Amino acid sequence: xxxxxxxxxxxxxxxxxxGKRIDLxxxxxxxxxxxxxxxxxxxxxxxxxxxxxxxxxxLLLTATATAVVGFFMVPVVEVPGRLLVFADACGLALVTIxxxxxxxxxxxxxxxxITLGVVTGVAGGILRDVLVGEIPLVFRRxxxxxxxxxxxxxxxxxxxxxWLPGREVSAPAGAAVILGLRLAAIRWxxxxxxxx
Amino acid sequence: xxxxxxxxxxxxxxxxxxGKRIDLxxxxxxxxxxxxxxxxxxxxxxxxxxxxxxxxxxLLLTATATAVVGFFMVPVVEVPGRLLVFADACGLALVTIxxxxxxxxxxxxxxxxITLGVVTGVAGGILRDVLVGEIPLVFRRxxxxxxxxxxxxxxxxxxxxxWLPGREVSAPAGAAVILGLRLAAIRWxxxxxxxx
Amino acid sequence: xxxxxxxxxxxxxxxxxxGKRIDLxxxxxxxxxxxxxxxxxxxxxxxxxxxxxxxxxxLLLTATATAVVGFFMVPVVEVPGRLLVFADACGLALVTIxxxxxxxxxxxxxxxxITLGVVTGVAGGILRDVLVGEIPLVFRRxxxxxxxxxxxxxxxxxxxxxWLPGREVSAPAGAAVILGLRLAAIRWxxxxxxxx
Numbered sequence: 001x002x003x004x005x006x007x008x009x010x011x012x013x014x015x016x017x018x019g020k021r022i023d024l025x026x027x028x029x030x031x032x033x034x035x036x037x038x039x040x041x042x043x044x045x046x047x048x049x050x051x052x053x054x055x056x057x058x059l060l061l062t063a064t065a066t067a068v069v070g071f072f073m074v075p076v077v078e079v080p081g082r083l084l085v086f087a088d089a090c091g092l093a094l095v096t097i098x099x100x101x102x103x104x105x106x107x108x109x110x111x112x113x114i115t116l117g118v119v120t121g122v123a124g125g126i127l128r129d130v131l132v133g134e135i136p137l138v139f140r141r142x143x144x145x146x147x148x149x150x151x152x153x154x155x156x157x158x159x160x161x162x163w164l165p166g167r168e169v170s171a172p173a174g175a176a177v178i179l180g181l182r183l184a185a186i187r188w189x190x191x192x193x194x195x196x
Numbered sequence: 197x198x199x200x201x202x203x204x205x206x207x208x209x210x211x212x213x214x215g216k217r218i219d220l221x222x223x224x225x226x227x228x229x230x231x232x233x234x235x236x237x238x239x240x241x242x243x244x245x246x247x248x249x250x251x252x253x254x255l256l257l258t259a260t261a262t263a264v265v266g267f268f269m270v271p272v273v274e275v276p277g278r279l280l281v282f283a284d285a286c287g288l289a290l291v292t293i294x295x296x297x298x299x300x301x302x303x304x305x306x307x308x309x310i311t312l313g314v315v316t317g318v319a320g321g322i323l324r325d326v327l328v329g330e331i332p333l334v335f336r337r338x339x340x341x342x343x344x345x346x347x348x349x350x351x352x353x354x355x356x357x358x359w360l361p362g363r364e365v366s367a368p369a370g371a372a373v374i375l376g377l378r379l380a381a382i383r384w385x386x387x388x389x390x391x392x
Numbered sequence: 393x394x395x396x397x398x399x400x401x402x403x404x405x406x407x408x409x410x411g412k413r414i415d416l417x418x419x420x421x422x423x424x425x426x427x428x429x430x431x432x433x434x435x436x437x438x439x440x441x442x443x444x445x446x447x448x449x450x451l452l453l454t455a456t457a458t459a460v461v462g463f464f465m466v467p468v469v470e471v472p473g474r475l476l477v478f479a480d481a482c483g484l485a486l487v488t489i490x491x492x493x494x495x496x497x498x499x500x501x502x503x504x505x506i507t508l509g510v511v512t513g514v515a516g517g518i519l520r521d522v523l524v525g526e527i528p529l530v531f532r533r534x535x536x537x538x539x540x541x542x543x544x545x546x547x548x549x550x551x552x553x554x555w556l557p558g559r560e561v562s563a564p565a566g567a568a569v570i571l572g573l574r575l576a577a578i579r580w581x582x583x584x585x586x587x588x
Contacts, residue, residue: 017587022532029518044436389416
């Protein structure tokens with residue numbers, strides 16, 4: 001499960017390199033930063049070190065292999081944009097719930113666990129955008145609900161965990177809220193207010 | 197005290213979102229990054245983990261509430277620029293001294309403690325500016341003394357602490373130096389040399 | 393040895409401030425970030441805290457002194473570009489091998505140790521470029537092999553260490569590979585493929 005989220009985020013990192021005269025290494029770094037940025041931020045903030053991808057070297061392998069394959073396939077294969085958006089929404093749902101769960105498990109307060117879940121879900125994409133010199137996509141109104149979807153799903157997960165601990169119900173429910181809200185927001189162009 | 201500094205910095209984060217098509221969530225992240233960036237950097241570098249705002253969830257509450265209120269008030273209420281600058285200078289003074297003191301307390305050498313004090317004071321603003329795609333304000337000549345004021349005040353604090361330990365004298369004196377230098381630099385346009 | 397690498401990287405940080413209306417303090421921060429960014433990232437990821445430059449205050453002294461001297465000399469003294477490139481390549485070689493070795497010593501798997509060696513070598517420059525609003529130099533095709541040279545040298549070092557532990561052979565060999573590849577790539581304009 002975690003490996004598939006890592007792969008999806010790695011592809012989104014490679015895609016950010018398009019049109020910017022970035023070489024294979026740059027694309028690889030963008031892939032790794034997008035894939036591991038969120039989990040790394042969470043582990044650093046919690047002090048759970050070394051961070052996850054340093055302890056489990058297979059994650060690095062998955063991200064690197066995906067990035068290299070993606071690098072050479074991007075110019076050749078036409079992947080439908082909708083598929084990418086759907087895969088990314090699944091990755092967001094998965095990674096946010098994993099992050100929230102980990103923070104709860106390490107004793108974080110509910111509001112902190114929700115925040116760290118959102119950090120896990122969105123920090124990689126923020127770093128990716130900063131590295132290519134753009135204002136992060138998740139900050140922008142026209143992205144539709146993204147972090148907000150993660151926030152709602154993480155909150156549902158934490159609430160259900162306190163009622164029915166054990167993750168069998170809470171984890172799928174939280175992930176479904178994220179996926180559903182994200183896709184609905186894209187479909188019906190739901191946006192947050194913007195600062196005038 | 198710390199909560200008021202958090203609130204001031206959170207407002208400066210929200211204000212950075214103006215005119216950039218950033219939505220409520222983006223403004224909230226900018227507020228949190230500005231408010232907690234410096235302390236987070238300090239705690240990470242020192243290895244004092246989990247970082248402060250993870251241990252004390254009330255800080256997150258203060259920053260979030262301030263950011264949300266600020267988001268909806270910014271377009272409506274006209275706050276005088278001078279008040280913002282004064283509040284920010286107070287925040288800088290407070291946060292720098294708290295950061296220096298914490299580093300000293302964890303056994304850092306004097307030069308390191310001063311450096312970490314400055315990091316605590318300015319890193320949040322640097323991150324805020326990077327996230328909206330601008331060269332950090334504190335690097336720029338026309339900002340007048342900002343980090344330099346923090347540096348001098350932190351040095352005064354460390355020097356006084358070695359003479360008269362106990363913070364009763366050293367902390368207010370260090371903070372006064374920062375506030376005084378910062379306001380004097382704005383008033384009389386004192387600047388550092390620029391790289392030609 | 394480490395101090396000379398710190399000095400070389402600090403100069404590259406100061407040079408990044410040219411033409412951007414950045415003052416002495418901004419140039420100093422850029423110098424410190426470039427000099428310590430890589431080692432700080434490595435120590436954070438590994439959880440070896442406080443980070444190196446906090447434990448050994450002489451490193452901060454070296455970087456600060458170099459940055460201040462460099463700041464006032466840059467507009468006056470004409471340093472040949474080739475010398476800067478050569479010094480930077482030496483710094484990259486040294487810092488990458490030190491980083492790889494440290495990660496191995498803390499029990500990281502070979503692929504992770506190589507990755508952390510590259511992080512140690514290039515993260516400072518990436519942060520420097522992000523802080524002045526540019527796409528990192530190491531991501532760009534026209535930089536010729538940079539991180540790739542670091543990667544190959546770190547891999548050679550790790551491979552030789554497993555055969556002939558003790559660093560007498562492996563460390564100079566790994567560093568020589570980095571230096572040789574980097575200089576050869578510049579001389580013969582060797583580049584990685586770019587994403588079309």
